Amino acid sequence: MNKILVVDNNPVIRKMLSSALEKEKYQVECAEDGLSAFDCLDRFVPDIIFLDLIMPNINGEQFCQMISGRKGLEHTKIVVISGVAVEAGGECEMKGVHASIAKGPQFVSHVIDIARKFTCDHFHHAGIYQVFGAENLFPREISKELLAANRHLKVVLNNMSEGIVELAVDHRIIFANPAAAQLAGMAQEKLLASDFAQFFSGNDQIRVIDLLKQNKIMAQQITDNDPVMFNHQQVAINFLPVHDRENSTVVVIIKDISKTKIAEERLRETKEYLHSIFNSVQAGIIVIDVETNIIIDANLRALELYGIAKPDMLTHDCRDLLCPRPEERSCPVLQEGKTTHLTTQTVKKRNGQTMHILKTATVCMINNRQYIIESFLDITEQKKLENKLHSLSITDELTGLLNRRGFMMMAKKQLRIADRNPGKLFLLFADVDNLKWVNDTYGHDIGDMLLVKVAKLLASFRRSDIIARLGGDEFAVLLSDSSPTGGEEKISARFESLLYEENEKKDLGFPIEVSFGVVAYDNYKPCEIDELIVKADKLMYSSKKSKKI
Structure with a gap:
């Protein structure tokens, strides 16, 4: 007895076709969507599959991709039954599909007729894809517009950089765009019907499952600041619940932030490296915003030499602290018009002591803003020694x-x-x-x-x-x-x-x-x-x- 699998989300059509085919002595199994049909194939290997094109939970096109090359289905014939066969035209001609039937007044008769031909192997020898039941049917504008919108959406989804997957109520994948397949490291058709949680491990897997349970009520997300590992890549995820009259699914947007995190880590390491050098050198270093004359940074040596805590030094007007003549409000470094300004200077520390410094001031542009980087060495002891040597010489x-x-x-x-x-x-x-x-x-x-x-x-x-x-x-x-x-x-x-x-x-x-x-x-x-x-x-x-x- 020949086996037939009928896949259609309309229960009336499933009933009509199963009854008609069973009268012809075929063994018939029915499935309401592509996901159910895929599960059915584990226990039922059909000779013919009558497949609706537009269905929830894995459509006809995706189902054909999933079973292409599947062991045991080498001789299985696939016939698309669609209410938009006339409008879709060549879109019904997919890999592995042998014929399509338009859902018109006589479509059940066409199903029986094609089943008989396949059973007798007549259709196989013809070897030509055909559309049946399109006679006396005319394209509907609304259907053409919906198909055009669907094609547009498909182009958008297939070219997004973020991975997009849709999950059924049991958290299995029923849609995946190319970016999601690339993140998962497998073909799109291999992703379909797989458990989304399997791509995570350990605490990340537990976290994702918990969020999916909560997602039935409201949207959830895993942010860039606390990412999870998806197939060995750091990702941020948005979980968006979708509810309609018949189904509840979850759209998952997966953003690969591995490169960003690596760049952030390198930036953090670089900042730590530079900060370590900044605070390890024996020269005091102070950074001044030229526009405001405010000290915006100082290293530990500068704070130590001046005897000032960092909060007290930052936001300080440099002219009140660093200039040898604070009464002159113009900047001597900028007045000279040189990029680098070298001078010796006597300054007062916070405790009132006098300090002699050798100062180098460099004017530079950072992000289109002018800064002065002042580095200085405490030469007080050197000055004392010079004075002593001078005194000894005379x-x-x-x-x-x-x-x-x-x-x-x-x-x-x-x-x-x-x-x-x-x-x-x-x-x-x-x-x-x-x-x-x-x-x-x-x-x-x-x-x-x-x-x-x-x-x-x-x-x-x-x-x-x-x-x-x-x-x-x-x-x-x-x-x-x-x-x-x-x-x-x-x-x-x-x-x-x-x-x-x-x-x-x-x-x-x-x-x-x-x-x-x-x-x-x-x-x-x-x-x-x-x-x-x-x-x-x-x-x-x-x-x-x-x-x-």
Whole structure:
């Protein structure tokens, strides 16, 4: 007995065809849609399938795709029965379909006739697709418009980047577009009738099943922020319930966000990497919005150097914090018109301490907005060292007075000042007598004590005087005197008085003897400091010589 499967969502048509075919002694099974028919094939292998074209839960075209090449159906004939066969025309001619019948007044007779022909194998030998029952039928405009709208919708769905699937009440897939098939990694026809939940695993599967249960009432979604894995890809999903008079289905929109998530992860890693570098460098870094002059970012080193918490520094006007002259509201970096601005600067920290910095300011454009990136190093200790080294280079280590280099440098400046201003300037040039004898007799420690005492003696003139140990036993003092007369004599008398007072103390066990000469600088006849020293040295030598007579 030949077996026939009738697939139609109209129960009246199913009843009419099954009754007519059973009278012809065919074994008949009926299914209300493509999904039911697909399940039926597991237990019933028909010789002929009479298939409606337009049905819910997998239509005729999808059903043909699903069973194409299925084992056991190699010799099964498929005949499409459609109420729009006349309007659809060639659309009924699909892979695996041998004929189509228009649902007209005589369509049952055509079904019986084709069943007989297939049974006798007459139709098979003809080998030509045919449409039966179209005579005396005319295309309906409404049907043509609906078919056109359906074709348009099909084009849209087939070209969407998101995967679109529709699920039956048992959560099996009854429609899938190409994007969904690509996400699932299988052909569209293989997706149909499969359980949607099978593409998830573990907690993701439990989550999807729970949402599908809730979806019977209202729409649900899995957002980009909390995606699930669909066939090893991160996806966001929208579940949209669809209800009509006969069926309730769920339309599922699947958005592949794997590339987005990978890009976000790479961006996050890059930001963390840059943030780590930003906060690890030993230079302070501050970012300023040029338009508003507001500090918008600062690294840990900058906060540490300024002694400011980040919330206090951000949104701060840079001119109040970073500029050496905050009263000048214009930006010195921008005024120069250079891309990079290098300078040393002295700034006040939050605790009031002074900090010397070496600052590089770079002007740059980011997203069409101008910023200044300031990086700076704390060179306070370096400055102290420089000052110390400078001091050592011009200072006599034993006495703490200026050395020859320091004296010459300072004295030259003082002479230039004297050239432009009224007042008298004098040079006292002194030589410690008998230093060699003291060293030989009492030792160099006592000799050093002698030199220190002479240094203190000279330093007691005035703090404003320039006092130096020129080397060995030679000292010089450059001093000013505002009195109109007697400058050299007064200075000589003052020094002799100080020397007498020191000798009265008798600290060393021998008298301190110093030969000296005092000369005045004539700003009407300017000369160099070397010439002045030569003049004073001659007077000192005369003083020393007179002591030996």
